[in-house]
Amino acid sequence: MATEAKESTKSSIEELEFNPHAPLLEVDDLHVEFRTRAGVVKANDGVTYSLGEGETMAIVGESGSGKTVSAQAVMGIIDSPPGYITKGAARFRGVDLLALPEDERRAFRGEKMAMIFQDALSALNPLFRVGWQIAEMYRQHRGTSKTEARKKAIELLDRVRIPAAKERVDSYPHEFSGGMRQRAMIAMALALDPEVLIADEPTTALDVTVQAQIMKLLADLQAETGMGMILITHDLAVVAEVTDRAAVMYAGRIVEQGTTKQIFRASYHPYTLGLMNSIASPEQKGTKLIPIPGSPPDLLHLPSGCPFHPRCVYAQDICSVDRPPLRDLGDNRKSACHFAEEVGTGAK
Amino acid sequence: MGRYLIRRVLQFVPVFLGATFLIFSLVFLIPGDPIRALSGDRPMPASVQQALEARYNLDKPFWQQYYLYVAGVVQGDFGEDFRGREVTDIMRERIPVTFKLAIYAFTFEVAIGIAAGIMAGLRKGGFIDNLVRISTLIVISIPIFVLGFMAQLLIGVRWGWLPVSGLGDGFKSYILPAIVLGSTSLAYIARLTRTSLAENMRADYVRTATAKGLKRSRVVGVHALRNSMIPVITFLGVDLGGLMGGAIITEGIFNLPGLGNAVFRAVVQQEGTVVVGIVTFLVLIFLLSNLVVDVLYAVLDPRIRYE
Numbered sequence: 001m002a003t004e005a006k007e008s009t010k011s012s013i014e015e016l017e018f019n020p021h022a023p024l025l026e027v028d029d030l031h032v033e034f035r036t037r038a039g040v041v042k043a044n045d046g047v048t049y050s051l052g053e054g055e056t057m058a059i060v061g062e063s064g065s066g067k068t069v070s071a072q073a074v075m076g077i078i079d080s081p082p083g084y085i086t087k088g089a090a091r092f093r094g095v096d097l098l099a100l101p102e103d104e105r106r107a108f109r110g111e112k113m114a115m116i117f118q119d120a121l122s123a124l125n126p127l128f129r130v131g132w133q134i135a136e137m138y139r140q141h142r143g144t145s146k147t148e149a150r151k152k153a154i155e156l157l158d159r160v161r162i163p164a165a166k167e168r169v170d171s172y173p174h175e176f177s178g179g180m181r182q183r184a185m186i187a188m189a190l191a192l193d194p195e196v197l198i199a200d201e202p203t204t205a206l207d208v209t210v211q212a213q214i215m216k217l218l219a220d221l222q223a224e225t226g227m228g229m230i231l232i233t234h235d236l237a238v239v240a241e242v243t244d245r246a247a248v249m250y251a252g253r254i255v256e257q258g259t260t261k262q263i264f265r266a267s268y269h270p271y272t273l274g275l276m277n278s279i280a281s282p283e284q285k286g287t288k289l290i291p292i293p294g295s296p297p298d299l300l301h302l303p304s305g306c307p308f309h310p311r312c313v314y315a316q317d318i319c320s321v322d323r324p325p326l327r328d329l330g331d332n333r334k335s336a337c338h339f340a341e342e343v344g345t346g347a348k
Numbered sequence: 349m350g351r352y353l354i355r356r357v358l359q360f361v362p363v364f365l366g367a368t369f370l371i372f373s374l375v376f377l378i379p380g381d382p383i384r385a386l387s388g389d390r391p392m393p394a395s396v397q398q399a400l401e402a403r404y405n406l407d408k409p410f411w412q413q414y415y416l417y418v419a420g421v422v423q424g425d426f427g428e429d430f431r432g433r434e435v436t437d438i439m440r441e442r443i444p445v446t447f448k449l450a451i452y453a454f455t456f457e458v459a460i461g462i463a464a465g466i467m468a469g470l471r472k473g474g475f476i477d478n479l480v481r482i483s484t485l486i487v488i489s490i491p492i493f494v495l496g497f498m499a500q501l502l503i504g505v506r507w508g509w510l511p512v513s514g515l516g517d518g519f520k521s522y523i524l525p526a527i528v529l530g531s532t533s534l535a536y537i538a539r540l541t542r543t544s545l546a547e548n549m550r551a552d553y554v555r556t557a558t559a560k561g562l563k564r565s566r567v568v569g570v571h572a573l574r575n576s577m578i579p580v581i582t583f584l585g586v587d588l589g590g591l592m593g594g595a596i597i598t599e600g601i602f603n604l605p606g607l608g609n610a611v612f613r614a615v616v617q618q619e620g621t622v623v624v625g626i627v628t629f630l631v632l633i634f635l636l637s638n639l640v641v642d643v644l645y646a647v648l649d650p651r652i653r654y655e
């Protein structure tokens with residue numbers, strides 16, 4: 001009986017009317033707010049982007065800019081209360097996930113979309129064996145038998161390059177190294193061959209050498225499977241290396257969007273420029289870093305006009321009055337700055 | 349694990365010695381002469397008194413009394429009361445009553461306490477949560493004997509739903525005492541479960557479980573709940589011992605012929621051997637239940653490994 005129920009949840013999403021020509025994932029004017037005691041925090045305030053098949057898109061921005069929230073909204077795993085999606089859509093092949101009943105929504109998770117988290121140690125359940133947690137995907141979604149699911153878990157551990165997978169399958173998360181734990185998370189996310197993978201700062205908690213290995217693993221797996229990948233990060237070096245397109249977020253909004261190449265060649269937003277100046281690229285070692293002055297805005301008390309204006313070296317009078325919309329600059333680039341053209345062409 | 353168990357059991361020895369010594373000295377220090385009290389108002393012939401004192405070692409100095417007692421206990425001899433009954437016989441007769449009472453109370457508090465805690469914890473701030481928070485606070489703040497007398501008076505006497513005294517009605521006789529005995533712990537268990545579950549529901553691994561596309565019942569029942577039970581289990585270990593202590597009061601109120609009742613009477617009558625014997629037994633039960641909980645703890649949480 002349990003098996004029937006599992007199969008039926010899967011077929012319930014197969015029956016949805018997907019449009020094969022629609023973008024893989026399309027996030028449209030997403031608004032998410034947290035109603036806290038201190039006030040309402042607009043963590044996502046009109047986020048729009050789309051992700052194609054086989055594409056890797058970066059979401060970049062300082063901590064607190066709403067990157068994780070936008071991913072959680074798409075996955076449907078926002079802490080509610082206090083978090084609510086108040087407006088917008090997230091369409092998977094044309095089907096709006098936010099309008100689906102919870103049962104179908106749930107079937108999407110793991111099956112079509114998966115997410116890996118920043119801190120794999122806290123994201124894995126400390127009380128269950130790693131292999132069991134991976135096998136659970138097959139057991140619960142597909143009704144696979146215990147032995148079969150375990151075999152698949154071992155295969156997956158092998159696929160994410162965990163040595164001696166057969167022995168490690170029965171380990172507990174605390175017996176793994178940080179890198180192995182993140183590999184196990186990746187294995188779990190990939191179990192059912194999802195079409196979208198969201199990686200939320202997957203390497204932030206790891207040593208530098210391990211960071212590179214995990215990024216390489218993700219890039220390889222992405223190329224292998226052809227899934228669309230959203231990579232949330234604040235590491236611009238990683239963005240430059242592995243992503244096709246990038247969206248830069250500030251204070252719950254996307255402030256610049258374009259292909260990674262375009263943005264690195266010439267950014268059209270002062271905030272992005274500031275981010276680039278504040279990191280050391282390998283070629284620039286030794287040159288002085290210029291951190292963005294000031295601190296990220298308090299979402300409860302957003303500055304008027306352009307929320308970046310108190311920190312912006314390009315700011316003019318209009319910036320503290322009018323909020324710049326995310327404008328199309330042609331050639332698939334967008335920027336939310338009154339002076340985007342001047343910033344982009346370096347004519348300050 | 350085996351080594352750990354042996355070490356833990358060896359630790360029982362000093363605890364056992366310390367506990368018996370403490371109780372033994374307290375009983376020794378109780379003013380009054382238990383032998384003289386035996387004959388009530390009538391004077392006792394000096395020869396009889398001397399013979400009795402010799403028989404119960406009361407004529408010997410304290411240290412020797414204690415030594416003789418412990419030497420006896422080690423050989424399974426808990427001594428006898430002033431009427432010549434073996435203390436072990438008294439215990440054998442009383443233990444089943446107290447055990448039944450404790451087990452019923454324990455089952456009641458665990459089942460209802462955890463269920464209430466889950467319902468409250470899943471919807472913090474909701475109606476059930478407020479109900480649980482307020483009612484448990486009331487139960488915790490009322491002393492157990494007040495609760496006992498109130499229950500006895502209302503449920504037993506006024507409404508006549510359940511028996512209020514003695515063991516005449518078998519299982520039914522235990523219901524009210526077990527509820528009274530378990531009520532305070534139930535309140536603590538409910539609160540612990542509530543807090544612990546609410547906290548775990550916000551944990552990252554629970555979000556992962558949701559992101560895996562698991563049913564909510566599984567996210568809560570398998571992933572969140574097992575972690576939430578860890579502090580509850582710790583409490584239960586201490587509580588099992590506490591139940592035995594609470595039984596003394598409850599058995600008194602409901603007139604159940606259990607260990608607690610026997611201790612109570614023995615204290616009044618200055619039956620030193622009975623008091624020390626039963627309390628020692630209770631201390632052992634307490635130590636054992638703690639050991640069981642520690643082992644359970646390791647089974648539940650793989651991060652804990654006892655060497």
Ligand SMILES: Nc1ncnc2c1ncn2[C@@H]1O[C@H](COP(=O)(O)OP(=O)(O)O)[C@@H](O)[C@H]1O
Pocket residue numbers: 034036041043061062063064065066067068069070079082083299
């Ligand atoms: N569970 C929550 N409760 C209250 N506010 C939250 C919660 N999660 C996120 N927020 C708010 O949303 C903002 C954006 O958070 P987040 O998306 O995690 O930022 P990022 O991932 O870019 O560092 C935070 O600054 C915070 O104010």
Ligand code: SF4
Pocket residue numbers: 269270271306307308309310312313314315316319324336337338339340
């Ligand atoms: S709109 Fe003004 S303040 Fe905002 S980024 Fe552009 S120049 Fe700076």
Ligand SMILES: [Mg+2]
Pocket residue numbers: 064067068069200201
């Ligand atoms: Mg984040």
